[in-house]
Amino acid sequence: MAAVHRDDAYANLVLPKMLRERGLRGRDAAFATELTYGTLRLTGTLDAIIAAAADRDMARIDPPVRDALRLGAYQLLRTRVAPHGAASTTVDLVRAVAPGAVGFANAVLRRVGEQDWDSWIDRLAPADGTDPVRRLALEHAHPAWIVRAIGDALRADVDETARALAADNEAPPVQLTARPGLVTAAELAEQVGGEVGRYSPYAVYLPGGAPGDIPAIRQGRAHVQDEGSQLVATALANAPVDGRDERWLDLCAGPGGKAGLLGAIAAQRGARLTAVEVTPHRAELVENATRNLPVTVVTADGRDVGAIEELPEQGFDRVLVDAPCTGLGALRRRPESRWRRQPTDLPPLTGLQRELLGAAIRAVRPGGVVAYVTCSPHLVETDVGVTEACRRSEHPVDLLDARALLPGDVPDLGGGPSVQLWPHRHGTDAMFLAVLRRGE
Known part of the structure; x- marks a missing residue:
């Protein structure tokens, strides 16, 4: 918890190492993981409850004590840990990191434990319909702006928005x-x-x-690899192209999951994949992920298509743009990320996404196809971005019905032509897919 909040670490990277170093296995490791991930996912709501119980803003509580209180409140409100056990171990932790705050922590935890989770939500955001976003934000522990974004993508269906938010709080398989x-x-x-x-x-x-x-x-x-990522990569491979089908391009390939799948499919068809990644260490990950496959890794900025030495004279036949995005579609996999992302992250990201899609349209040959993918359901990163990039394109493009390109019988895909997958509908990350064919 301290590493995440103090050092901007990622829990899924630092926790396994800590468990190994401390020799925690089996049930102990599972419990430590549940406490860590659960507390990080619910941080915003836990903070609101602790602030109310303490009658002071969280910013006025020392960081080590804050983290201890979050762990204690999570155990009291969201686990079967006996209340006296949760309180006493938390107070012991506070005694170890901030002895002068023991009395304060004991009093706050006592007040937190006087009500259950639902009662705290009712107290902080009454279920009277006057502020449904705040209610959903507290009940499902998401920032309000993310609640609005997911609600917009689900056509303001409050019940389904609640199901989508709840799915973000379930550990993914x-x-x-x-x-x-x-x-x-x-x-x-x-x-x-x-x-x-x-x-x-x-x-x-x-x-x-x-x-x-x-x-x-x-x-x-x-x-x-998440099944949603497999589906969107397979859709690109399934899209019909006019003429030759030998040269494929992954324009933002790191860390290499989709490049690995596309490279394996390309090998079966006698095709080759060029995988472009701007960051050297991520390009190395792509190299490792595609070893022994017909894949050439190029370290370059995908926006600068002319700098790609592997660019065929006539252009590529298939192009994947798995664009950098807010990652709102994978919040269940990164417990701390929902509290790190801000609405101010969107403008630079959406600008980059549209530039990359524009570069992909330039890189594909007439009759070839482009798959635009984001792991986000935010409309400005999905349909709005595709519409804007197509409007600005110097080449004619047509949107294909991406639903027909997915393998299997995937339900609940909406009216097309793009596809939005969801954890609560499909059990996948919330991947977005649009497929475009370049005209002459």
Whole structure:
């Protein structure tokens, strides 16, 4: 918690290392993970409750004490830990980090425990319909601006917005990609004791354990990847193109998951993939993820298509733009990210997204296709961005019906032509997909 709040660390990176260093395994490791991830996900609402119980702004509470109180409040309100156990261990923690605040912490925790979670939400945001955004924000622990963004994408359906927010608070399953031509999903599922995915022909749901211990992953025959990412990459591969189909491009390839899947599909078709990544260390990750596949990794800015030495004279046949975005579609995977993102992050990101899509349209040949993907349902990063990029394009483009390009029978895709996947509908990250064909 201190590493996340003090050092801007990512919990999914630092926690496993801490568990190993301290020798925590089994139930102890699972409990530590639940406390950490759960507290980080619900930080905004926990802070509102603690501030009310303490009758002071959270900014006036020392950071170590804040973190301890968050852990204590989470145990009191969201777990089956006995109240006296949650309170006493939290007070002991405060005694270790700030001895002078023991009495204060004890009093705050006592007040927090006087009401359950739902009662606190009713107190802080009455369910009278006067402020539904604040109610949803507190009940499901999301910043209000994210609640509005998700609500806008769901056509202001309050009930479905609540389901989407609730899904962000559920720990996602680990999903694997069986690389075509190297292992089938059925074979991989049998090897790992998992289950074949519902929609992607390459998906396997892992029941538990460390993915890094799986031989197929160590051997490059499979990799960890959300099923939504598999679906959008497969849709690009499924899109019909006019004429040749030999040269593919991934314009923002790091860290390499989609490049790995596309590279495996390309190998089966006698095609080659050029994977562009602007950051050297991420380009190295792409190299590792695509080893032994027909993939050439280029370290360059995807917006500068002319600098790509691998650019075919006639242009690429298929282009993927997996654009940098707010990541609002993967909040369930990054417990602290919802509190780090701000509305001010949008303008530079949306500008970059439109520039990248414009570069992709320039890089694809007439008759070729472009898949524009974001892991965000925010409308300015999805449909609005695609519409604006198409309007500004110097080349004619047509939007294809992306629904027809997805493998399997994926339900609840709306009216098209773009696709928005959702955790609460599809069990995937909230991936957005638009597919464009360049005209002459």
